[in-house]
Amino acid sequence: MNLKAIAILLSIFFGGSCVALHGADQKLIDLLVEKGLLTQAEADTISQQVPAADKSLVDLLVNKGHLTQVEADTLDEPNARQVDATSGQAPKIFVSPKSKMVTSLKFSGRIQAQYDNYDGVGSGESDREHFYFRRIFLGAHASLGDHWGGDVVMDFADGNAFLDGASAWYQVSDALRIDAGQLKVPFGLEETTSSSKIKAIERSAMNRQFAETIKFNARHTGIFAKGKLENGLSYGLAYANAGQNNNSKASSLKSGTYGYEQEAQGWWGRLRYDGSKDSLGYFGGIEYGSMPMGGIYEGGDFSAYNLFGNLSFGKLNLGGEYMYGEAEISGSANQEHAGYMIQTSYDLDGSWELVYRFSNVNGADDTVNAKEIIRRANVGDDTFDEMDQHYIGVNYLFQGHDTKLMLGYEINDLEDTSGDGGTDVDANGMRARLQILF
CATH class of the missing domain: 2.40.160.10 (Porin)
Structure with missing residues (x-):
C-alpha cells in the first residue's frame, strides 16, 4: 500500500479541520475495515462523528486501487440500521441534504x-x-x-x-x-x-x-x-x-x-x-x-x-x-x-x-x-x-x-x-x- 495514500486517508478522517469533508458512509467504513485500511476501533470512532459518504474520497480510493468501481457504486445504496427500541435511546436517522452548507x-x-x-x-x-x-x-x-x-x-x-x-x-x-x-x-x-x-x-x-x-x-x-x-x-x-x-x-x-x-x-x-x-x-x-x-x-x-x-x-x-x-x-x-x-x-x-x-x-x-x-x-x-x-x-x-x-x-x-x-x-x-x- 502507498504510505502517502494512507497518510492522506487518515488525515481526512482524523484531521477534518484541514480538509472540507462532509463525512463517510457506514458502508464505506465497514469496507475499509474489511480491507485492513482501518481498525475496528478507528471505525467505531468515525461512525459516531460522520453520517454521509463523500464522493471525492470514494473516487480517490478507486483511483488508488483500494476500491473497485462496483464496491464504490454500492455505497450509494441506502443502508438500513436497526435500533434497539428497548434501549431508551431515540433512533438517529441520517439525511444527506442537497446543500453542503446545511448544518x-x-x-x-x-x-x-x-x-x-x-x-x-x-x-x-x-x-x-x-x-x-x-x-x-x-x-x-x-x-x-x-x-x-x-x-x-x-x-x-x-x-x-x-x-x-x-x-x-x-x-x-x-x-x-x-x-x-x-x-x-x-x-x-x-x-x-x-x-x-x-x-x-x-x-x-x-x-x-x-x-x-x-x-x-x-x-x-x-x-x-x-x-x-x-x-x-x-x-x-x-x-x-x-x-x-x-x-x-x-x-x-x-x-x-x-x-x-x-x-x-x-x-x-x-x-x-x-x-x-x-x-x-x-x-x-x-x-x-x-x-x-x-x-x-x-x-x-x-x-x-x-x-x-x-x-x-x-x-x-x-x-x-x-x-x-x-x-x-x-x-x-x-x-x-x-x-x-x-x-x-x-x-x-x-x-x-x-x-x-x-x-x-x-x-x-x-x-x-x-x-x-x-x-x-x-x-x-x-x-x-x-x-x-x-x-x-x-x-x-x-x-x-x-x-x-x-x-x-x-x-x-x-x-x-x-x-x-x-x-x-x-x-x-x-x-x-x-x-x-x-
Missing part, C-alpha cells in the same frame, strides 16, 4: 383527527355529525450555519395542499430575526398560538371574527421581524400583502368582509412583556395593525388593536384578550367591530386539564358571520350583530401535547337586533380531537 435539518408532523356533532344554525337547518381531519401538517426546517435558514409547512387535511407557512430567514441575534415569506402576522394571542397548544379545540368567536370573517390577521406574505430585547421585552413586526394567503394567485382568494387591495400592503406590530415572581408567571402586550381594503371599499383602511395578557399560578392559568377594529367607509359612517375572550384552565395531575372559555364579539349590522365562526356547522342565515360563546372542555395529555385527546362543548347565543327582521338563534355542539405530533 441542521428537521422534519415535523401534526395529525389532528376530529369529530363534530353540531346543531343546525337557523330554522330548518339539519344537524351535523362528521369525522374528518382538522389538520395534517408536514414540515421541513433547515439551518445553514448560525444565521441562515428556511422553513416550509404544508397542510393536506382538505385533500389539497395548503401552504400553512414558509419563509427564508436570517438570524442576526436574539434581538433580530428577519423572515421573508408567508407567516402569521403578529396580531391575536389565540391566532398566533400554535393549534397544537391551544387549550380549546377551536379558537374563540372573537378570534375567528377578525381572522376568518374580516380576514384581517392570520397568514400574509411579506417581510417579518421579531426578537427578544432586555428585561423581558419582545417584539414582532410585519409588512405584508393586504390579502390573506396572497402569495401568488391573488384573484382566487377569499376577500373577507371588506375585501383587499391586491397591489397594496398592510402592517402589523406587537410589543410584549414577560415576567415572573416566585410561583407567579405573567405576560401581556399590545398589538396594532392596518390593512388597505378593496372592492367597493377601496381607498379606506381597516385598522385594529389588541390588548392581551396571561397569568399562571401553580396549576391555574388565566388568559384573555380584547380586540377593536374600525373600517373606514367612504361617504358613510365607519363600521366598528369589537370582542373579547377570557379563558381559564386547571391542571389536575399533569395529564388531565379542565378548560372554560367565554367569548363575545359584536359588529356593525349583520357583520358577525356565524358560518365563519361556528366551524363546520350547517348555517342558514349567517349574518348577525352580536354573539356570545361558552366553551367547556377537558383535555387528557398522554405525552404532553405530542399525544393529546380533547373533548369540548360549545354554547353559542347569536343576536340579530337590527331592523331587517332577523331573529336570535342558539347553536350548540360537541367536538372531540385526537392529536399526534412528531
Whole structure:
C-alpha cells in the first residue's frame, strides 16, 4: 500500500479541520475495515462523528486501487440500521441534504383527527355529525450555519395542499430575526398560538371574527421581524400583502368582509412583556395593525388593536384578550367591530386539564358571520350583530401535547337586533380531537 495514500486517508478522517469533508458512509467504513485500511476501533470512532459518504474520497480510493468501481457504486445504496427500541435511546436517522452548507435539518408532523356533532344554525337547518381531519401538517426546517435558514409547512387535511407557512430567514441575534415569506402576522394571542397548544379545540368567536370573517390577521406574505430585547421585552413586526394567503394567485382568494387591495400592503406590530415572581408567571402586550381594503371599499383602511395578557399560578392559568377594529367607509359612517375572550384552565395531575372559555364579539349590522365562526356547522342565515360563546372542555395529555385527546362543548347565543327582521338563534355542539405530533 502507498504510505502517502494512507497518510492522506487518515488525515481526512482524523484531521477534518484541514480538509472540507462532509463525512463517510457506514458502508464505506465497514469496507475499509474489511480491507485492513482501518481498525475496528478507528471505525467505531468515525461512525459516531460522520453520517454521509463523500464522493471525492470514494473516487480517490478507486483511483488508488483500494476500491473497485462496483464496491464504490454500492455505497450509494441506502443502508438500513436497526435500533434497539428497548434501549431508551431515540433512533438517529441520517439525511444527506442537497446543500453542503446545511448544518441542521428537521422534519415535523401534526395529525389532528376530529369529530363534530353540531346543531343546525337557523330554522330548518339539519344537524351535523362528521369525522374528518382538522389538520395534517408536514414540515421541513433547515439551518445553514448560525444565521441562515428556511422553513416550509404544508397542510393536506382538505385533500389539497395548503401552504400553512414558509419563509427564508436570517438570524442576526436574539434581538433580530428577519423572515421573508408567508407567516402569521403578529396580531391575536389565540391566532398566533400554535393549534397544537391551544387549550380549546377551536379558537374563540372573537378570534375567528377578525381572522376568518374580516380576514384581517392570520397568514400574509411579506417581510417579518421579531426578537427578544432586555428585561423581558419582545417584539414582532410585519409588512405584508393586504390579502390573506396572497402569495401568488391573488384573484382566487377569499376577500373577507371588506375585501383587499391586491397591489397594496398592510402592517402589523406587537410589543410584549414577560415576567415572573416566585410561583407567579405573567405576560401581556399590545398589538396594532392596518390593512388597505378593496372592492367597493377601496381607498379606506381597516385598522385594529389588541390588548392581551396571561397569568399562571401553580396549576391555574388565566388568559384573555380584547380586540377593536374600525373600517373606514367612504361617504358613510365607519363600521366598528369589537370582542373579547377570557379563558381559564386547571391542571389536575399533569395529564388531565379542565378548560372554560367565554367569548363575545359584536359588529356593525349583520357583520358577525356565524358560518365563519361556528366551524363546520350547517348555517342558514349567517349574518348577525352580536354573539356570545361558552366553551367547556377537558383535555387528557398522554405525552404532553405530542399525544393529546380533547373533548369540548360549545354554547353559542347569536343576536340579530337590527331592523331587517332577523331573529336570535342558539347553536350548540360537541367536538372531540385526537392529536399526534412528531
